[in-house]
Amino acid sequence: MLLYDVRMALPRTCRNYGRSLFKKIDRDVRKQVKDEEDLQWLETYSLKSWNDARIEDIEKSMHDGHVFIIRDTNLNAAWDYNMDSGIKLKTGATRLDAQDFKNPNKANGIEHSKVPLSRLIYPEPDRVLNCLSLPQPKPVEELPRQRELDIGTLAIRARQEKLMFKMGPAEHELESGFHTGLNWAIISQKHAVSFGHVDTAGVYTGILILAGIKYWAIRKTAVKGREEMDVDDVEYFVDLNGRDLESLPGGAAAWMAVVLFPGDVLIIPPNARHAVFTITNSMMAGIHFYSHMQLQRSVCGWICTRFSTWKISNAEHYSFLSIQQSLATYYAPGFKKNHGLPASHPIIRTLPHPDPEVAEHGLPLLLALAVVLAFNYTLSAKFEPYVGVYYDSDRSMFKKIWTEATKGGxxxxxxxxxxxxxxxxxxxxxxxxxxxxxxxxxxxxxxxxxxxxxxxxxxxxxxxxxxxxxxxxxxxxxxxxxxxxxxxxxxxxxxxxxxxxxxxxxxxxxxxxxxxxxxxxxxxxxxxxxxxxxxxxxx
Known part of the structure; x- marks a missing residue:
């Protein structure tokens, strides 16, 4: 059975749109198979092959906008679709906000209902619930090689360590927003559907199936070989002039469908449009993160989605702006002549050298940093934006980085x-x-x-x-x-x-x-x- 031949039953209230969307996905996938198109942008690994892969090769694929699937990680071993697992994600003491596919008179057929955890775990026959807002204080399960790939978290930790004795209430509030925005979980009942969308804030998304089976359709975002301008171009802000949320994934690249089983991990790049259908009752854990290889693309996606909605399901966009800015404080030590850091240190290994012969991501990352630091006020969507010790440090450190980085050109x-x-x-x-x-x-x-x-x-x-x-x-x-x-x-x-x-x-x-x-x-x-x-x- 081909992956895209999964038979789907959609909630009655969104059936027409859902059928149209998934028929389009089906046609695109069949065409790719028939034409024998190159699908190297979708990379599949076993846990062993993923752990054995050189980090440089993985990051090169990240730079090209590839999607990763890691099969059979066994990280789901302690999980099942039951109350014991559910209370690991939420205590069950409070009601949860869930998409409720029950009202045929709603334009899109979806209402938001406050329901107890037990209602999610024990489905009703005439109702489908999808709980997308389960923020977590830390990753539910750490994904394989997460610490190597998640440069954004390394950056906010480094900045916190440097300034911990200067932090005030504003910094503590930001830190809280980081953790609940970067780590999350989803509980979906059978037949729940999320139509085509882009995860906001220009983030990488990594997910782990804890229980159940999910059908994912992902729009190609790989930039290699593309003719149209994309945010991966050095002059990427030219692209902001003609870009909106609909065009974020870019071009006429086709959908690719995959089925994910318990223990499978999926990592998709910034601005990748995707649609999700739940085949069996499912629990899923996830993270959002930033990579040095695609910060330029992340910033462009963040700016675009800033205007579509100021808030995502479990965090404000504004917190993510500070994560991007923190890379200035993080990388500053690496630009010192006598930094004393070993070559294997993440700062040195991923240092954004401005010469593209030394680091492909270097100049784009530095220019992206310049913009998020320069337009802190513009992009804040607040009457009184945050400008405390974190921002002061990031701006000061970027000035030192730019002075050192541009001595040669x-x-x-x-x-x-x-x-x-x-x-x-x-x-x-x-x-x-x-x-x-x-x-x-x-x-x-x-x-x-x-x-x-x-x-x-x-x-x-x-x-x-x-x-x-x-x-x-x-x-x-x-x-x-x-x-x-x-x-x-x-x-x-x-x-x-x-x-x-x-x-x-x-x-x-x-x-x-x-x-x-x-x-x-x-x-x-x-x-x-x-x-x-x-x-x-x-x-």
Missing amino acids: YVKVSKTNLTHGDYQSILSKWINKNDVWDYRWTGAGIGEVIVHAARAITYLSIRWQDVHAPKKIPVIKDPRFPEEEWEALDEDDQKDREAKFCLSPEEIHRRATVDVASALGLTLEAAQALVGTIDDCVD
Whole structure:
């Protein structure tokens, strides 16, 4: 039996859309098999072959956007679909938020219900539940070689160790958000379905089937051999101009379907669209993580999904911004001449050297870091973004990294989205005629990247507000006024209105301009001239 020939029964309330989606997947997979297309982007390992593989080879495949399956790990040995296993994930003392496939009058047929753990473990005959929000304080089961691959966790740990005696309430709140956002579990009843979606925050996703059987369909995201521009290009922020959530996986690459059994591990790259169908009652544990090999792609995905929704099932996007920023503090020791670290140390082994002959991921990672640090205010979706000791350290360490990394060369951006003049003429009021503007302010060419990103992010916010008429920008007023109306709102409504206002085009444009001025040491007037008006960012 071929994998994609699994017979599926879909919940009645989402049957039509589900049938259409899975028929499309079926056609794509059959075409690939018939045409004998290269499917090397999907790599399958036994536990032994995975553990024996060179880390350099695995990371090269990660750089190319490959998907990994590790069969029969036996990590499911202590698990089954029962209450004993369920209370390992949640105590059962509180009700859980679950997708409830029961209401035919809902547009998509799915409601959210609060149900006890026992209702998930013991299904009702006329109801299908899918609990996606089970955050965990640590990984339920550590995935094979997780510590080698998860550079993001190494970075936040290193930063915490360095600054532990300076941490305050804000840092402790961030740390809490990291752990509950990076580690999670899912309990799905037979026939539950998650339609095609992209995991937010630009993360790698690693999952382990604890019990039951799952059908996964994954859209190809491998970048090798692709002709269209993708975020893996060095000038990846050009791509933000024409990208939204629908195009994140990119191109017309086909779906590939796999069936996962208890003990199987699946690792998918950032921005990989996937659909999931539960064949038998299932428990699944998972992690989100960042890799140095795809940080550039992760940042682009994070920025794009920032505008689709500010919150995922178990964590806010904002916490993940700090994880990305932490790589500056993490890598700074490796750029010291006498760092004293062995060659095998993760910092040295994965060091983002700017020369592509030394490290393919080097320059893209550094530019991605520059952007997430420069646009902390713009991308926060908060009235008062976090700017404590973590952020101060990351920004300071990046300055040292960039100074050291660019001693041997100058970054040149071959494509920009600047349409209302050239840098020299725009800044003629503030610099002398023959000055190299970018060198004067920041050194080594990073200024063009920062300005380009400011304009691209502004345009992206407009696309999300009104994709069909991007120049008709709705004006969203500050919801904090009048004060009595703001105070009358509950916490969830306040967060919702705060995010909508802070991510509105006018506010994004204003904040991006402020961030450009801060990052490049310009006056606000000069930064406004560089970024241009909102209409300039659309043209």
